[in-house]
Amino acid sequence: MLLVKLTLGFAAVPDYDPHSYPPVAVTVDLVVLTVRDDSLCVLVVRRGVPPYRGEWALPGGFVRPDEELGRAAERELAEETGLTPDTVHIEQLASYGDPDRDPRMRVVTVAYLALAPDLPTPTGGSDAADARWLPVSEFLGAGRRLAFDHGRILRAGVERARAKLEYSPLAAAFCAPEFTISELRRVYEIVWGTELDPRNFHRKATTAPGFLVPTGRTTMQHGGRPAQLYRRGPASLLHPPLLRAGHEPTPAG
Amino acid sequence: MLLVKLTLGFAAVPDYDPHSYPPVAVTVDLVVLTVRDDSLCVLVVRRGVPPYRGEWALPGGFVRPDEELGRAAERELAEETGLTPDTVHIEQLASYGDPDRDPRMRVVTVAYLALAPDLPTPTGGSDAADARWLPVSEFLGAGRRLAFDHGRILRAGVERARAKLEYSPLAAAFCAPEFTISELRRVYEIVWGTELDPRNFHRKATTAPGFLVPTGRTTMQHGGRPAQLYRRGPASLLHPPLLRAGHEPTPAG
DNA sequence: TCCCTTATCGTCAAAATGACGCTAAGGCTG
C-alpha cells in the first residue's frame, strides 16, 4: 500500500500524498543555561497540563506553519526570558523523535542550546506559569526528574556546553558584555566543575588570539585589585584550546 | 478530511491539541562520506521525480510512523549502501526545516552523518535509481549543485567530520577494520586537505591512549617495508588531540 | 599602617611539538 511505497524514499515516490501520512508535530525545546550562585543552572517551567502536569520541563513550543526552526527557538526564548539573540548565544543542539516520547502523538522536537549571562530576573515569561532557574545537578543526578525525555536533552546540552568551552570562546556568552578574566574563569570552573590556576588561566585566555578584547576600563567589584574589563573578541575558535585536564565525558560506547 | 482540520486551529496554545496542527513531514537525510581515490567523497543519488528531477541529492526518506529517528537513518543507510552501523559510524548531524526548503509541503529533515570505509561497490542500493560516490569538492565549490538545501547539509557534514578528526578517533571509521598508520594518516590528509609529517603523525597516533590497538599482524600492501596493522581502540576522545595547524573553518560570523 | 583580597607578571622545570636524520625491511631492476 501507500505506506510501503512512501518509505522507499522521496526520490522513488512518483505521486505520493504527504497528507495521507500520520500527523507529526514539530516542536522546539530549549536548554537555556546560565551561571548563577556558583552553579550551572537551567531554565525550567512547571507544566500546567497533562501529561506530566506539575512537573518541571524544558521550555518549548510548536514550530509555526511558516516559521524557520531557529526563529521558533528564538521566539520561545524571547517568550520565556525576554532575551534576544543579541544577548544570548543560541545554537541547535539535536533532535529527538522517539515514537513514544510524547504519549499524545508523534512529536519530533528540535532542541536548542542557549547560553545566557546571569539574568537579574529569572523570567519575564508570558505564558509560562512557573519558570525558574534550577541547578543542572538537580536533574543530572538521581534527584529531580524532567518531563518527557527532557532529562536526556538536558544532559546533551550540558555536555555540549562543557565541550565547547574548550575549543570556542563561548564561555563569554555566560558573562555580561564586559567582564573580567576572573569572571570568565569562574564560568569555566563552574561549568567544568574543576579548579583552575588563576595565573595560568589568565595567560592562556589573554594569549588566545581573538578571544578577548581589552576595553581599557577596569572594575573593582570583587574586593581586590581592580581588574581589566574585556569584551568578546572576533575569534570563533580558540587556538590553542583551553583543555580540561583528563576528561572522559559521557561514558560513550 | 484531516488536512482541513489540521490547517484550521492553530491559535490555541496553553491547552493545545496536537492534532490541530498543520501537517509536517519528517524525513532523514544522510551525508555519507568516504575516502576514495585520494579524495573525500559523498554518496549522492539522482532524483527521478520533480522537484529537482535529474539532479543529485543526498539519500534520505520518510521517517516511518513508529520509527525512531536514528533507526530511520540506519534503515536508509542500509537501503542505499547495504551497510549497517557495525561497519560505519553514524551520528546525528543537524535538522533543517525552513518552510520552503521543499516546494511541495513543510518538510523537516533530520540529517545524519555517516563515515564509511572505502566500499568495493559504490552502492548496493535497492530503490536508488542512480547512486554514486562523488568528491565533495564538486559540490562545495561553484561546480555542481545539490537538490533542495542539501548543499548546506553537506557543508555541515564535511565541517563536522573535519572537526571531529581532531579530538575523536573517528578517522578510523574511514578505514577497514584493520589498517596501518599510513592509511590513517592518508585519511587525515585527504579530509583536512593538508600534508602531515609521517613520523610525527606516527608518534602522536600511537601515543594517544586508546586510539589504536596493535594487532601484531603486518601488511605489505603499499610497496615498502611491511607495516603494523592496528584496530580502533576504546577511546572516544583523543588526548591529546591531533590539531590542525591554523584553521579558521567556516567563515563564521 | 598593616593586612587581606584579587590582579597580573615572571620564573622555571617538565612535557609536547615540529623539523628532520637515520635505520629497517620489503620489492624491483639490471
Place this chain on the structure above:
DNA sequence: CAGCCTTAGCGTCATTTTGACGATAAGGGA
C-alpha cells in the same frame, strides 16, 4: 645478487607550551 627505490618506524634536538608557583601591584577595611 647488489644496488636502489619505497614506505615504516625510531631517535634527536631546538622551540613552544604547560603547569606549578613566587613575587609584585593595587584596591578596601580594620
